[in-house]
Amino acid sequence: MKEEFYQALEAYPVVTAVKDYNGLELALETESQVVFILFGNITDIANIVRKVKQKNKIAIVHVDLIEGLGSKEIAAKFIKYNTQADGIISTKANIISAAKDLGLITVQRFFLIDSLSLKNVIKYIESGHADTYEVLPGGMYKIITKLSAIATVPLIAGGLISDKEDVIAALGAGATAISSTDTGIWRL
Template sequence: MKEEFYDALENYPVVTAVKDYNGLDLALNTESRVVFVLFGNITDIAQIVKKVKARGKIAIVHVDLIEGLGSKEIAAKFIKYNTQADGIISTKANIISAAKDLGLITVQRFFLIDSLSLKNVIKYIEAGHADTYEVLPGGMYKIITMLSNISNVPLIAGGLISDKEDVISALSAGATAISSTDTGIWKL
């Protein structure tokens, strides 16, 4: 499944990131094969993922944003055994590790706010903990270039991607794909 995920990012480098049911319905009708699910709770996440899978898309659930799931490794087990999700997104290394052990695709999300957070990102990328990394905000082209040069797995730029120029710049800087909740970006 990981290779299919990588191929999907390469073939269509815009990931639809959905934060509500309206966005989900729109995402299911795009060319993008990868859907980042950024909403839901423990009572409806299985149905949300089922909709994504029914359209032949790869479903990646941001476990940190699912209401009712905590920040412990059990969140990865819940997604694995109670949904059809292909993988998870998390900012938490312990959840990424647990999900990887379960055979889920892992996307570790990082918020870059200063030089200390950048050092931590470099440490995690060099250690190879996740199947891919998402860095936010996505408009830091110099940083994306540096991180893509040290990463052996795809790098996704997300957050504050607002137009075609941002998409092209992030991809030119070395990002494999971008993720966005902006439906206008999904159609580029």
């Protein structure tokens, strides 16, 4: 199944991530073969997954966002034995490990907020812990543009600013300033 997942990502690199039933219905009509399920609870997740599978799509459940599932390994077992899901997404390494042991596709999600989180992401990716990684934010400069358009006070971009190009891009996107722990950036 993992190879089918990788092929689906290559064939259509836009993954539909759904956060409600309306989004689910729209996602089921797209060309995307992979659906990230970001909503539900323990009473309806099997039905949500069933709808995805009926359209012959790959169903990946974000277990951290399913109401009634905890942050323990049992969440992966619940998804494996109570749904037809192909895999899980989680920010928690213990759940990723449990799901991988169960033969589920694993997507480890990371939120990049600063250089420390980047170091952790690099560590996990180098370990080969999950089948794939999802890194957020994916379009920081677009977000800066959007936020600067509505901000009524200076907007400072920080986190993951690592070189002159990053500084210029952040400022060009509308940030008033950047912040960084990188002393090399301080001297620009």
